[in-house]
Amino acid sequence: MDVRSIEAIPLSYALPDDRGFGGTRGITHSRAVTLLRLETADGAVGWGEASAPPRTVARAMQEVVAPYLEGRSPHDVETLTSDVYAGDYHMGRGPIVHSAVSAADIALWDLKGKEIGEPIHRLLGTSDDDRFIDGSDPADNVPYASTMYITEWGQDPAEPMEDALEEGFNAAKIKIGRGIDDDVERVRTARETLGEDAHIMVDYNGNYRPKQAARAIEAIEPFDITWAEEPIPPENESGYRQLSRTTNVPLAAGEAHYSRFEFKRLVDDRTVDIVQPNLTHCGGLSEARFIGKLATTENVGVRPHVWNGAVGLAASLHFAASIPAYPHSGALPEPVLFEFDRSENPLRDELLVDPIEPDDGSVALPSDPGLGITLDETAVERYRIEE
Numbered sequence: 001m002d003v004r005s006i007e008a009i010p011l012s013y014a015l016p017d018d019r020g021f022g023g024t025r026g027i028t029h030s031r032a033v034t035l036l037r038l039e040t041a042d043g044a045v046g047w048g049e050a051s052a053p054p055r056t057v058a059r060a061m062q063e064v065v066a067p068y069l070e071g072r073s074p075h076d077v078e079t080l081t082s083d084v085y086a087g088d089y090h091m092g093r094g095p096i097v098h099s100a101v102s103a104a105d106i107a108l109w110d111l112k113g114k115e116i117g118e119p120i121h122r123l124l125g126t127s128d129d130d131r132f133i134d135g136s137d138p139a140d141n142v143p144y145a146s147t148m149y150i151t152e153w154g155q156d157p158a159e160p161m162e163d164a165l166e167e168g169f170n171a172a173k174i175k176i177g178r179g180i181d182d183d184v185e186r187v188r189t190a191r192e193t194l195g196e197d198a199h200i201m202v203d204y205n206g207n208y209r210p211k212q213a214a215r216a217i218e219a220i221e222p223f224d225i226t227w228a229e230e231p232i233p234p235e236n237e238s239g240y241r242q243l244s245r246t247t248n249v250p251l252a253a254g255e256a257h258y259s260r261f262e263f264k265r266l267v268d269d270r271t272v273d274i275v276q277p278n279l280t281h282c283g284g285l286s287e288a289r290f291i292g293k294l295a296t297t298e299n300v301g302v303r304p305h306v307w308n309g310a311v312g313l314a315a316s317l318h319f320a321a322s323i324p325a326y327p328h329s330g331a332l333p334e335p336v337l338f339e340f341d342r343s344e345n346p347l348r349d350e351l352l353v354d355p356i357e358p359d360d361g362s363v364a365l366p367s368d369p370g371l372g373i374t375l376d377e378t379a380v381e382r383y384r385i386e387e
Contacts, residue, residue: 001115002071003108005039008061010054011309011383013346021149021343023205024177031345033280033309034058035380036103038069044114046074047375048107049311051280052099055387060100064088069104074115077108078286081259098258098281105284106315106371113370120315120372121365124289124322142335143358144171144199146307147342148186150178157186161193164342168361170198171337173229177204180219187220199226199337206233206256213239214246226337227252227274240271252276255305259283263291267298276305279319280312288319296326306339309347313356314371321365338363350379 012032020027034057036048050057068083084092084101091097113120145164148157157174164172174190176183183202190200202225208216213231227250232239234256244251254276257263260283266272275295277288292302302323306316320338340358341348349355353374356363366372 001040002073003038003069004041006066006069007037008058009035010058010385011347012054012385013383018152020152023175024207025205031347033347036107038107044111046107046111047311048103049280049309050099050103051308052096057096057099058387060096064097065100065104074108074111080105081283081287095258102280102284105286109285110370117369119367120318121321126321141362142171143338143340143363145169145342146173146339148174150175157189161190173201173203176202177207180216183216184219187223191223201226203229204231206230208232210239210242213243217247217249221249225249260290264294267295267300274301274303276303278305279315280308292323296324307341310351314373317365
């Protein structure tokens with residue numbers, strides 16, 4: 001079942017005019033991913049996804065990663081990242097190549113699961129008693145709406161929160177970071193809309209200095225914040241250490257980090273309380289699994305960052321279900337929170353024959369072998385762009 005065919009597929013969707021959105025450090029006018037399609041000699045197909053500039057990462061897949069995939073068995077998936085590190089250590093640690101490796105890793109896991117006849121979460125080792133999968137106890141499996149973006153059209157912050165409530169969400173992550181008064185007003189709006197029992201997370205996109213962040217977090221702490229995400233820039237490790245000593249609100253980071261080496265620095269000295277690997281650029285399922293072990297060894301929480309297309313969403317679900325509950329046992333003190341982006345993205349909503357969506361406050365894992373998804377290849381072609 002060795003890999004015989006490797007195809008990089010860059011995809012992009014342009015948002016309508018004047019409908020750009022984002023966070024405090026940037027507005028996006030498009031959604032983009034790069035899919036990787038691997039086919040074996042016996043015709044099995046595995047899919048992966050990278051979140052980086054699509055044409056650029058597609059070229060990296062072809063020029064840097066493909067030589068490590070040709071003739072490779074899916075059972076050798078967990079050595080792929082280290083092989084690329086060792087074989088191309090000048091380039092293999094950068095974000096573009098690492099994103100390309102992420103897609104390859106996910107696709108190999110998809111093939112491995114299909115060959116064995118098991119969904120990926122079973123191969124990773126599903127946590128606890130499978131409550132995450134079947135939704136038998138929704139308290140242990142809570143999808144949260146990633147919403148209340150900064151918008152070009154000046155959207156009323158109450159609107160996305162009301163939409164989230166109408167969709168059945170009882171947890172949300174919102175964008176803040178434009179000043180303390182604005183932060184407080186946006187958090188107040190989220191709390192008043194979702195209710196006192198809802199989990200509210202805030203995302204600054206690294207827009208503050210440490211002491212600014214300390215004041216801002218102190219101002220919103222009365223609203224019972226579950227975590228504060230990237231209050232300062234991702235590279236400011238000393239700032240995170242400083243901030244962690246001055247706030248009781250858990251700190252989270254990781255969406256802008258790549259590989260076990262960067263995450264180890266986050267975990268060391270308790271720089272953050274929660275790490276957030278994004279599977280489409282942290283190194284895929286294998287590296288996320290390694291990161292999860294590093295984090296739980298130091299009693300740091302793990303919650304994947306998910307702002308991806310459909311394939312990355314599926315991979316993230318499988319990984320989330322495998323995260324150990326350590327140090328908890330029995331009833332969890334808080335649910336497994338899983339990010340569901342609610343912004344416009346047909347690369348998430350249209351690429352699967354059966355799209356993944358939350359239902360009645362929980363989300364079921366795909367149960368078929370591998371990723372457990374079927375790509376709508378007509379939709380894939382609709383959004384394909386020339387390299």
